[in-house]
Amino acid sequence: MNPLSQQLNETIRQDNPNIYAMLSRLAQQIYFPKEGILSQSAEAASKAKAFNATIGIATEGGTPMHLRVIQDSLSAYNPKDIYPYAPPAGKPELRKLWREKMLKENPSLEGKQISNPIVTNALTHGLSIVADLFADEGDVVIMPDKNWENYELTFGIRRGAEMVYYPLYNEEWKFNSEGLRDALLANRDKGKAIVLLNFPNNPTGYTPGREEGQAIVAAIQEAAEAGMRLVVVTDDAYFGLFFEDSMHESLFGNLASLHPNVLPVKVDGATKEEYVWGFRVGFITYAAESEALLSALEQKTLGIIRATISSGPHPSQTFVLHALQSPDFDAQKQEKFNIMKSRANKVKSLLDSGKYGDVWSYYPFNSGYFMCLKLNTVQAETLRTHLLNQYGVGTIALGETDLRIAFSCIEEEHLEQLFDTIYRGVIDLTQ
Numbered sequence: 054m055n056p057l058s059q060q061l062n063e064t065i066r067q068d069n070p071n072i073y074a075m076l077s078r079l080a081q082q083i084y085f086p087k088e089g090i091l092s093q094s095a096e097a098a099s100k101a102k103a104f105n106a107t108i109g110i111a112t113e114g115g116t117p118m119h120l121r122v123i124q125d126s127l128s129a130y131n132p133k134d135i136y137p138y139a140p141p142a143g144k145p146e147l148r149k150l151w152r153e154k155m156l157k158e159n160p161s162l163e164g165k166q167i168s169n170p171i172v173t174n175a176l177t178h179g180l181s182i183v184a185d186l187f188a189d190e191g192d193v194v195i196m197p198d199k200n201w202e203n204y205e206l207t208f209g210i211r212r213g214a215e216m217v218y219y220p221l222y223n224e225e226w227k228f229n230s231e232g233l234r235d236a237l238l239a240n241r242d243k244g245k246a247i248v249l250l251n252f253p254n255n256p257t258g259y260t261p262g263r264e265e266g267q268a269i270v271a272a273i274q275e276a277a278e279a280g281m282r283l284v285v286v287t288d289d290a291y292f293g294l295f296f297e298d299s300m301h302e303s304l305f306g307n308l309a310s311l312h313p314n315v316l317p318v319k320v321d322g323a324t325k326e327e328y329v330w331g332f333r334v335g336f337i338t339y340a341a342e343s344e345a346l347l348s349a350l351e352q353k354t355l356g357i358i359r360a361t362i363s364s365g366p367h368p369s370q371t372f373v374l375h376a377l378q379s380p381d382f383d384a385q386k387q388e389k390f391n392i393m394k395s396r397a398n399k400v401k402s403l404l405d406s407g408k409y410g411d412v413w414s415y416y417p418f419n420s421g422y423f424m425c426l427k428l429n430t431v432q433a434e435t436l437r438t439h440l441l442n443q444y445g446v447g448t449i450a451l452g453e454t455d456l457r458i459a460f461s462c463i464e465e466e467h468l469e470q471l472f473d474t475i476y477r478g479v480i481d482l483t484q
């Protein structure tokens with residue numbers, strides 16, 4: 054094994070042997086090279102005053118070489134903030150500002166030890182780093198039955214982990230923390246599990262209330278006390294879009310410092326929060342008790358980044374940084390929040406109006422981009438294709454009964470027509 058990975062492993066083992074035991078075989082092997090091209094270039098950047106002939110970019114007139122056809126459309130930005138490689142961990146100013154934003158929006162993080170967020174190629178990449186570092190063949194990944202389908206590819210297909218599902222809602226239509234607890238304890242013999250928490254939830258648009266959040270944390274604590282080692286991932290893709298009286302913070306804050314057997318990992322990013330889906334800017338952040346341990350986890354993460362994408366896109370990091378620095382950022386974000394909230398409220402008032410009878414019910418929702426209908430009289434896939442072919446209306450069928458509606462992309466004044474059309478589709482199929 055490479056001495057650098059050995060050293061990182063030793064630090065992790067010394068500071069928390071439970072976290073060491075959570076590492077995949079790949080995570081044990083991986084390291085971020087200290088003496089390779091990147092570090093020699095970094096050294097040259099500060100010392101090579103005559104000529105810096107280190108890294109594989111091209112320069113001209115003291116700036117990164119570039120084509121006018123590209124720069125003309127990006128003229129608001131300095132070439133140095135667009136063309137060179139971003140550091141593998143991301144632009145330092147962006148990481149700093151994202152951390153500050155996270156602390157401001159999650160007061161429960163106060164006094165907790167967390168790493169600096171590391172920039173990822175958006176959330177999917179953050180999740181795949183978690184999978185690389187902590188999932189081996191046969192490890193269990195525990196999540197609600199209503200979840201983002203890509204988890205299956207990231208953890209199941211790509212890393213060979215076993216997906217374990219529990220019903221998202223309990224009989225009172227609240228978050229089923231009892232189900233989470235049972236799923237955890239049913240896998241106690243495995244000694245280890247990855248827990249995926251995603252609020253606001255895709256596809257239902259549900260975020261638990263504060264008490265439900267405490268019950269989730271208590272379930273995790275109970276499993277940790279029973280000896281399970283748990284990597285608990287908060288996928289905060291839709292963070293901030295909380296329209297009602299649910300939790301308004303990530304559970305990452307409550308999970309930090311919970312138990313030595315729990316490693317909280319926050320996966321978040323600008324994608325959905327800042328409405329920049331194609332930018333591919335996300336972050337991965339760890340909570341652990343020691344700086345040395347956090348730094349070792351960061352090095353392992355950088356090893357994966359270096360081995361896969363080498364570094365994330367520089368222009369989009371610059372764009373997001375620029376937005377975060379702007380005095381108009383908060384006001385503009387609030388404006389968009391209000392639009393999304395208005396749409397969610399409109400959907401709820403339509404569904405509660407009684408005009409659609411009992412052809413469907415809907416899963417409780419209070420946040421995010423989506424809501425899900427539970428169809429009572431027709432198959433979801435049959436309705437989906439009928440709506441598409443007959444009315445040109447696109448929805449997502451999930452399982453036998455569920456139809457996901459992204460109200461995020463329907464203007465408020467069109468929502469009534471949308472739901473009326475879906476209703477008409479149901480009636481067509483049942484007459």
Ligand SMILES: Cc1ncc(COP(=O)(O)O)c(C=O)c1O
Nearest residue numbers: 175176177201251255288290324
């Ligand atoms: C719950 C959830 N997590 C992660 C992602 C992926 O986000 P990104 O586009 O930043 O990779 C999505 C995208 O749909 C999502 O719904």
